Amino acid sequence: MATTRNFKFKDVLTGVSIFCLFLVLMPGCSEKSALDRLEVDTLTFAAYTVPKEVYQREIIPAFKTYWKEKTGRSVIFQESYMASGAQSRTIAAGLEADIAALSLEQDIKRLENRGLITHNWKNKTFNGFVTRSLVVMAFRPGNPKQVKNWDDLTGETIDVIYPSPKTSGGAMWCVNAIYGAGLKITEERNGEKDPVYAWELLKKIQKRVKVMDKSGRASVTTFENGFGDVLLTYENEALLRQKQGKDFPYIIPDATMLIENPIAVVDKNVDKHGNRIAAEAFVDFVMCKEAQRSFARYGFRPVDEEILEEFKNQYPVPPLLFDTSYLGGWENVSKDIYGPEGVWTQIIRELANER
Numbered sequence: 001m002a003t004t005r006n007f008k009f010k011d012v013l014t015g016v017s018i019f020c021l022f023l024v025l026m027p028g029c030s031e032k033s034a035l036d037r038l039e040v041d042t043l044t045f046a047a048y049t050v051p052k053e054v055y056q057r058e059i060i061p062a063f064k065t066y067w068k069e070k071t072g073r074s075v076i077f078q079e080s081y082m083a084s085g086a087q088s089r090t091i092a093a094g095l096e097a098d099i100a101a102l103s104l105e106q107d108i109k110r111l112e113n114r115g116l117i118t119h120n121w122k123n124k125t126f127n128g129f130v131t132r133s134l135v136v137m138a139f140r141p142g143n144p145k146q147v148k149n150w151d152d153l154t155g156e157t158i159d160v161i162y163p164s165p166k167t168s169g170g171a172m173w174c175v176n177a178i179y180g181a182g183l184k185i186t187e188e189r190n191g192e193k194d195p196v197y198a199w200e201l202l203k204k205i206q207k208r209v210k211v212m213d214k215s216g217r218a219s220v221t222t223f224e225n226g227f228g229d230v231l232l233t234y235e236n237e238a239l240l241r242q243k244q245g246k247d248f249p250y251i252i253p254d255a256t257m258l259i260e261n262p263i264a265v266v267d268k269n270v271d272k273h274g275n276r277i278a279a280e281a282f283v284d285f286v287m288c289k290e291a292q293r294s295f296a297r298y299g300f301r302p303v304d305e306e307i308l309e310e311f312k313n314q315y316p317v318p319p320l321l322f323d324t325s326y327l328g329g330w331e332n333v334s335k336d337i338y339g340p341e342g343v344w345t346q347i348i349r350e351l352a353n354e355r
Contacts, residue, residue, distance in 0.1 A: 016085075041067070041075045055079070056079070056178040058291075062285075062294070063281075085146050091266065099270060100263070100273055104259075106333075106334055107169055124284075131300035132258060133299075136235045136256070153205045153208060154205055160230050161209065167214045172338070179199075179201070180327050182256070207351055219330075237296075255318070256320070257323065261300075265279045265283055302308070
């Protein structure tokens with residue numbers, strides 16, 4: 001039984017006086033040396049869209065206070081939020097982000113492949129993951145389509161919304177969840193995975209998808225604007241809407257996917273900017289108990305098990321939960337599902353030919 005339950009920086013420049021600007025403009029005085037004199041660190045923080053609220057309202061302000069108390073220095077954040085895949089490609093193309101907080105491991109891998117991240121980010125606390133979530137189904141108040149599980153998304157009268165895997169990490173989580181659920185359900189039922197059933201389930205649901213936005217957040221907006229009957233989304237997106245007082249019902253399917261969101265210092269950029277100490281301190285800070293509680297309050301499942309235990313009533317565990325390793329890991333997922341002959345790629349081709 002299912003459990004019911006733009007590229008654009010925002011510069012935060014506070015406490016910088018006219019004298020600071022004068023120092024920056026003085027001959028022979030670089031911006032960095034001026035900021036050093038003023039005991040100010042700057043960090044360019046690039047993240048996927050979904051955790052924007054918790055970073056801006058709690059995590060970043062708390063780190064500023066922590067950093068001031070610890071070092072006596074202020075810190076200025078330049079922030080960029082966009083769909084995870086798009087954000088990763090933007091960093092790879094030249095955005096000099098000091099810290100990348102993205103939706104999925106492969107978006108960090110892209111930066112490793114470009115030589116931008118050179119350390120083993122998985123050696124960090126909690127294997128380099130900062131938050132977790134689940135893929136859930138949001139529906140209209142009263143559940144008029146009687147959505148309870150994956151098969152309910154295949155009917156001819158239902159319209160489904162989730163973003164495009166070409167740009168959105170959230171979309172990949174959704175597609176992985178559908179395909180993996182097909183495997184998990186048949187394994188539970190028959191004792192072995194049935195890839196044919198999983199393929200057909202994904203194809204039937206994909207056929208009902210009417211809108212594929214660029215990001216998970218954009219898909220939520222589309223749904224809130226009245227389009228679609230069911231939205232596949234992050235659990236934290238549904239919980240955030242409920243926290244805001246909105247009528248945003250959802251269910252956790254019996255078989256669904258555990259989402260793990262990575263964060264990493266971008267080595268090439270911090271070495272260029274000379275701010276590695278502050279950047280690494282921020283990555284460590286988001287793993288601390290104070291920050292993990294903030295994430296939990298905003299609907300993210302903490303990676304810290306002690307904090308997760310504090311919020312256990314808010315975060316039920318579905319009976320057939322699986323993670324990326326169940327699908328063979330991200331390297332195999334990238335090839336087997338999204339590669340040129342991958343499952344989703346072939347399904348999209350088939351549906352296009354059937355029109």
